[in-house]
Amino acid sequence: MNNPPFPQWTAQNTDARFALPGAFAARSSKFERTIRRRNWFEYGAGALVIAGFASVAWLTASVATPIMTAAFIAAILGVAVLMFNLSRVGSNLERRPEQDCRTHLKAQIRHQHEALRSVSKWYLAPLVPGLALIHIARAYEASMRIGWVEAVIDVTPSAVFAAGVLLAVRWLNLRAADKLEAEIRELDQLA
Amino acid sequence: MSKQQDTLYAEAGIKFAPAIARLAHAMERLPDQAAELEQDIHLELWRSFARFAGQCSLSTWVYRVAHNVAADHVGRQKRGMKTIPIDQIESLPARNDTERGFAESHAMDRVRHLLRSLPAVDAQVILLWLEGQSGSEISEITGLGSSAVSVRIHRAKAVIAGAFNPETQEGPDHE
Numbered sequence: 267m268n269n270p271p272f273p274q275w276t277a278q279n280t281d282a283r284f285a286l287p288g289a290f291a292a293r294s295s296k297f298e299r300t301i302r303r304r305n306w307f308e309y310g311a312g313a314l315v316i317a318g319f320a321s322v323a324w325l326t327a328s329v330a331t332p333i334m335t336a337a338f339i340a341a342i343l344g345v346a347v348l349m350f351n352l353s354r355v356g357s358n359l360e361r362r363p364e365q366d367c368r369t370h371l372k373a374q375i376r377h378q379h380e381a382l383r384s385v386s387k388w389y390l391a392p393l394v395p396g397l398a399l400i401h402i403a404r405a406y407e408a409s410m411r412i413g414w415v416e417a418v419i420d421v422t423p424s425a426v427f428a429a430g431v432l433l434a435v436r437w438l439n440l441r442a443a444d445k446l447e448a449e450i451r452e453l454d455q456l457a
Numbered sequence: 458m459s460k461q462q463d464t465l466y467a468e469a470g471i472k473f474a475p476a477i478a479r480l481a482h483a484m485e486r487l488p489d490q491a492a493e494l495e496q497d498i499h500l501e502l503w504r505s506f507a508r509f510a511g512q513c514s515l516s517t518w519v520y521r522v523a524h525n526v527a528a529d530h531v532g533r534q535k536r537g538m539k540t541i542p543i544d545q546i547e548s549l550p551a552r553n554d555t556e557r558g559f560a561e562s563h564a565m566d567r568v569r570h571l572l573r574s575l576p577a578v579d580a581q582v583i584l585l586w587l588e589g590q591s592g593s594e595i596s597e598i599t600g601l602g603s604s605a606v607s608v609r610i611h612r613a614k615a616v617i618a619g620a621f622n623p624e625t626q627e628g629p630d631h632e
Contacts, residue, residue, distance in 0.1 A: 270589035272617070275479070278565065282478035284470030285499045287463065295497040297529050363525035364505050364518055366600030367581050370525040374532075456578065456605040 297361075305353070312349040316342050319396075334403035341396030351388040355381050372453045375446050382443035389439075390432050397432075401425045465506040465515065473519045476588050483572045483584060484527045494530045501526045513597065520585060520598045528577045543579040543612045568617055582609040583617075 270276040294302075323330075323338035363370060381388075401421050408417035481495040482488075505522050512518070568587075572580045578601065585595045586609075595606045 268589035270587065271614070272587060274564070275568070275587045276475070276589065279475045279478035279482065282474040282495075284466065284474050284502075285496055287466060287503055290500050290503055293496070293500055295500055295526070296493055297497070297526075361501075363501050363522045363529075364508065364512075365525070366521060366598060367524050367528065368578065368600030370521075371528060371577060374529075453578070456601045 308352055309349060312345055312352075315345050319345070331403060331407055333399065333406055337396060337399035337403045340399045341393075344392040344394075344396040347392035348389060351392065355384070355388050368453055368456060372450060375449050375453070379443050379446040379450065382439045382446065385439040386436050390436060393432070397428050401428070459507065461509075462503065462506040465509055466503050469502060469506075469515060469519050472515070473523075477519075477523050479588070480523055480527055480584055483569045484531050484580070486569070486573060494527060497530060498523045498526045516590075517594065517597050520588075520590070524581045524584070524598065528581070531573075532577070540576045541574055543575055543583065543609055543616070571616065579609055582606055583613040586610050586613060587617075 319338050319342045323335055323342070326338075327335055365373070401424065404424075405414070405417045405421045408420050411417075412420070477498050478495055481491045481498065485491040485494050502519060502522050505518070509515075509518060513521075572583060575583070578599065581599050582595055582601065582605075585598060590598070592603060592606050592610065595601070595610075596603050599606070601609075
């Protein structure tokens with residue numbers, strides 16, 4: 267340091283000063299505020315889904331078959347596991363901004379890449395038992411009225427739709443992970 | 458808060474506060490966002506000095522923290538927009554209408570506009586070069602190899618020099 271190529275650039279903001287450390291006591295960075303807001307949003311959404319399933323399970327407990335009640339309980343447990351996984355996998359890396367910029371950026375991208383690549387395991391899998399049981403329970407209840415063949419035909423469209431949504435979420439996440447992998451390769455080439 | 462943390466923060470403030478203000482205003486277009494980024498960098502620097510044990514020079518440490526915090530700050534917006542690598546840019550972008558309200562020089566506006574449209578690593582190298590850091594210092598701060606840094610500085614010179622000094626298309630050699 268220091269021989270600026272264009273003094274006009276370094277002639278700007280020459281009167282800037284650091285904030286006094288006392289101002290930091292109650293302050294969190296934008297990054298931290300964003301993470302906190304995202305966590306509140308995700309836990310709020312999870313709580314709403316759990317409350318929804320719980321209330322339906324409660325209201326239909328007296329008329330639904332045991333398998334349907336079990337399906338709702340499985341769905342509630344699935345969402346609870348998903349929330350737990352979100353806090354574990356979706357949490358941020360320990361902040362070490364003093365790393366060199368390439369390492370810092372690569373660590374962030376690698377963290378996101380691993381979360382996206384394993385989305386089937388930690389995000390989608392907990393939802394599968396509940397969704398599957400709900401469809402089985404629907405078919406079982408319908409079979410008592412219209413027989414098994416008609417019942418299976420009846421639930422097939424929604425089962426295919428649910429499976430399609432899960433597969434689409436998986437595909438989108440894997441595609442995003444591939445893009446991040448390409449970014450990591452590009453960063454490696456810059457070393 | 459340790460005494461060393463306080464001392465380092467005060468020393469960094471004397472030496473680098475203007476450079477950090479320029480970084481913040483280059484990376485964030487809106488004044489309130491730039492001010493927020495500047496504060497975030499001060500906060501993270503102050504926190505980081507608790508971990509400083511002479512692993513590198515104070516300058517390297519400060520620039521690393523500042524650029525990483527800035528990259529995180531603008532990262533969300535940058536991920537949603539298409540950036541153009543410096544090696545694909547022929548000249549500085551024209552200042553757009555939304556920036557006309559700012560009472561700043563045309564050249565500065567165009568350079569800041571360029572920096573905001575670049576991928577993070579390109580913008581980091583060019584900003585450090587504008588601050589007068591040498592090629593080896595930029596390598597140490599960014600973690601990029603010397604050839605990757607040289608290529609970016611060479612391109613930055615070709616693109617930016619004319620805006621600062623229309624009579625000479627090349628800035629001073631500074632690698």
